[in-house]
Amino acid sequence: MLTKFLDFFGWARSHSPWMVHYCSGCCSLEILALMGPRFDWERYGFLPVPSPRQADFIVITGLISRKVLPVLLMTYDQMPRPRYVFAIGACAFDGGPYYDSTSVVTNVPEILPPDVFVAGCPPTPEAILDGLLEMKKIIRERREARAEKEGTWREILKKELEKNPLLAKQPFFVGG
Amino acid sequence: MYKGAQIITEPVGKEGDLMILNWGVQHPASGPMRIKVWLDGETIVKVENDPGYVTRNLEKLLEYRTWESAIVNVERICFIDDLGTLLNWALAVEKLAEIEVPKKVQYFRVILAEVGRIVSHLIGIGSMFGALGVATPMMWVLAIREYYLDFLEHYSGYRISTASIVPGGLKAEPTKEDFELLKKAIEETKKRWPEYKEVFKDNPTLVERYKGVGVIPKDLVFELGLRGPVARASGVDYDVRTRYPYSSYEDFDFNVIVKEEGDAYARFLVVLEEIEESVKIIEQALEGMPTEGKWKVRVPKKIKAGEAYSAVEWSRGSMDYHVISDGGTGPYRVKISAPSFMNIWALERIAPGHKLADLATIFASLYICHGDLDR
Amino acid sequence: MGFERLKKLMKTYFGVEAQEYPQNAVTKTYLFQIQPVHIREVAKLLKENGFNFFHTLSPVDYSPKGRGLELNYFFESIEEKIWVVIRTELPLDNPEIDSIHDIYPAAEACEREEWEKFGINFKGHPRLKPLLLDDTLQGKWVQRKAYVPEPHRD
Numbered sequence A: 001m002l003t004k005f006l007d008f009f010g011w012a013r014s015h016s017p018w019m020v021h022y023c024s025g026c027c028s029l030e031i032l033a034l035m036g037p038r039f040d041w042e043r044y045g046f047l048p049v050p051s052p053r054q055a056d057f058i059v060i061t062g063l064i065s066r067k068v069l070p071v072l073l074m075t076y077d078q079m080p081r082p083r084y085v086f087a088i089g090a091c092a093f094d095g096g097p098y099y100d101s102t103s104v105v106t107n108v109p110e111i112l113p114p115d116v117f118v119a120g121c122p123p124t125p126e127a128i129l130d131g132l133l134e135m136k137k138i139i140r141e142r143r144e145a146r147a148e149k150e151g152t153w154r155e156i157l158k159k160e161l162e163k164n165p166l167l168a169k170q171p172f173f174v175g176g
Numbered sequence B: 001m002y003k004g005a006q007i008i009t010e011p012v013g014k015e016g017d018l019m020i021l022n023w024g025v026q027h028p029a030s031g032p033m034r035i036k037v038w039l040d041g042e043t044i045v046k047v048e049n050d051p052g053y054v055t056r057n058l059e060k061l062l063e064y065r066t067w068e069s070a071i072v073n074v075e076r077i078c079f080i081d082d083l084g085t086l087l088n089w090a091l092a093v094e095k096l097a098e099i100e101v102p103k104k105v106q107y108f109r110v111i112l113a114e115v116g117r118i119v120s121h122l123i124g125i126g127s128m129f130g131a132l133g134v135a136t137p138m139m140w141v142l143a144i145r146e147y148y149l150d151f152l153e154h155y156s157g158y159r160i161s162t163a164s165i166v167p168g169g170l171k172a173e174p175t176k177e178d179f180e181l182l183k184k185a186i187e188e189t190k191k192r193w194p195e196y197k198e199v200f201k202d203n204p205t206l207v208e209r210y211k212g213v214g215v216i217p218k219d220l221v222f223e224l225g226l227r228g229p230v231a232r233a234s235g236v237d238y239d240v241r242t243r244y245p246y247s248s249y250e251d252f253d254f255n256v257i258v259k260e261e262g263d264a265y266a267r268f269l270v271v272l273e274e275i276e277e278s279v280k281i282i283e284q285a286l287e288g289m290p291t292e293g294k295w296k297v298r299v300p301k302k303i304k305a306g307e308a309y310s311a312v313e314w315s316r317g318s319m320d321y322h323v324i325s326d327g328g329t330g331p332y333r334v335k336i337s338a339p340s341f342m343n344i345w346a347l348e349r350i351a352p353g354h355k356l357a358d359l360a361t362i363f364a365s366l367y368i369c370h371g372d373l374d375r
Numbered sequence C: 001m002g003f004e005r006l007k008k009l010m011k012t013y014f015g016v017e018a019q020e021y022p023q024n025a026v027t028k029t030y031l032f033q034i035q036p037v038h039i040r041e042v043a044k045l046l047k048e049n050g051f052n053f054f055h056t057l058s059p060v061d062y063s064p065k066g067r068g069l070e071l072n073y074f075f076e077s078i079e080e081k082i083w084v085v086i087r088t089e090l091p092l093d094n095p096e097i098d099s100i101h102d103i104y105p106a107a108e109a110c111e112r113e114e115w116e117k118f119g120i121n122f123k124g125h126p127r128l129k130p131l132l133l134d135d136t137l138q139g140k141w142v143q144r145k146a147y148v149p150e151p152h153r154d
């Protein structure tokens, strides 16, 4: 009975998946195109929201620099469960065109493993949309997010919090 | 091993202190950038920029690339208008190698650069409205933008990372269908733009929030070395295209939009009206396109030692490269002097005294791209 | 006129000649090779003679070629449409030069960036603190030739 009930919630959630409005790389331009009238992702219920507390999944839009990594992890940490990770672009996999740059994190999947990854530099909106539909399926089946059991992001975040004890006291942390 | 990275922690002060607010990094209007704001109630007292959240150290990376493969990184300085940066790279390398490209290549480069400008300005207008929470104009401009991206996709195979301008010429010869798609895009723009422009220009929400806000006086432009639409909105007639014509820009007849007011609304109008001028240039280039000559000239693998400085009018202002060669297969050093990096410092000067809600509009009207701010 | 006057004054004050700088694709440009100690006086002279637009500061590390750090300052006179490049050279170990941020406020951010990337100490600069790079890269002077980038993994 309970699972049926939860299934219903999964089904309902899959019809309005909201993402955190958070852009860190040039791939976000194709996300912008997706919001536009030609691709129009709102017909599937997708919507960018400013606050991570209302979001179902986060999009890693390509490039993650060293300076932005803690911000990404903090944003992810603030999301309510179930929370999923959707990554696009070569940068979010191994650094892409910046594979030898010191300022770019080249192993994002090891830190925050994505549930769906779309390849390309940048991927076309059609490809991203295909990936998003896959994401919908995952939400509907209430699968466990990969980042909940794998990935080193918790340790990294903990180190950040140790470095900045003030931050840990902030009310917005649900606590990993 | 993780060694830690910079993070944002500013304590909220004692009672009676100013409040310190971190505007960004994750904020729908800020993009990946933090702006530290000192607030007295709702009034901004002080502002400090903290960029660097998309730093890739491109200047260093380019030292490890060849002259041709560098275009992959050069065009990713900023993706909103990648064609202008590519054009500048091609000009710089050609200057170093002392080669000149045929007239028709120059004309087609002008077309591509102007397409890049239109595409970028459309997004700029959309995000200036987006800062107010008005979403419809963004949809409208994105609808027009898609036609230009169709042209780019058909021509180069990619929508935004086109890599279409290479040192020595163009990536590929444009075909008949390419020109047809471009003409269709222009037609579509001309059909819709007059109506859109009217709606955008007199939009009461925008006029109310932008007029008289964030005034940049003319002196400040010289003082801070501001460039592009920001400088032109303050009455400085500085446009590299007409001032120091490159790539046959002297053949075309167009106006440089200059406004005297210097407020956020003037900056919006400059961006808005420049789209029409770009359409004009593309039409002239299509008409007067020469037919003789090749589409690509050979550039030597190794370029003799020397240096070159080149600048183009990019969508956000003049984009300058200082390229140095030591006779190798790639650059010895590249200095990228980007307009957003200069323009962002105007925010620290003009934002104090405004209300917090104006910060988003001032920031949007400065027309910053974080890619070229951080590089 | 502004530039002619500048040329004369540079000759009498610092004994440097204006050289042509044809490498600038933009427009007519002249190059002055000066001593690093003179940078502030030269900047003041430029400002007085109508060179009111600061473009950029571009250091080049020539250490593999047996030279030091070369600094190029690019200025433009808006009325005359002439550019001037001021070039000076610093030793690579402990490079120091006076800041020109109060004469050309536009140079402040540029100097801050080059301090972060090259380790050039701009004396008198009000805020030489991290700008673009994160904490782990501070003090490594990433733009110098001695620094070889390695991909970053966490």
Ligand code: SF4
Residues within 6 Å of the ligand: A025, A026, A027, A028, A061, A062, A063, A088, A089, A090, A091, A092, A096, A097, A120, A121, A122, A123, B076
């Ligand atoms: S994958 Fe390509 S398009 Fe995406 S952020 Fe990286 S460089 Fe930009």
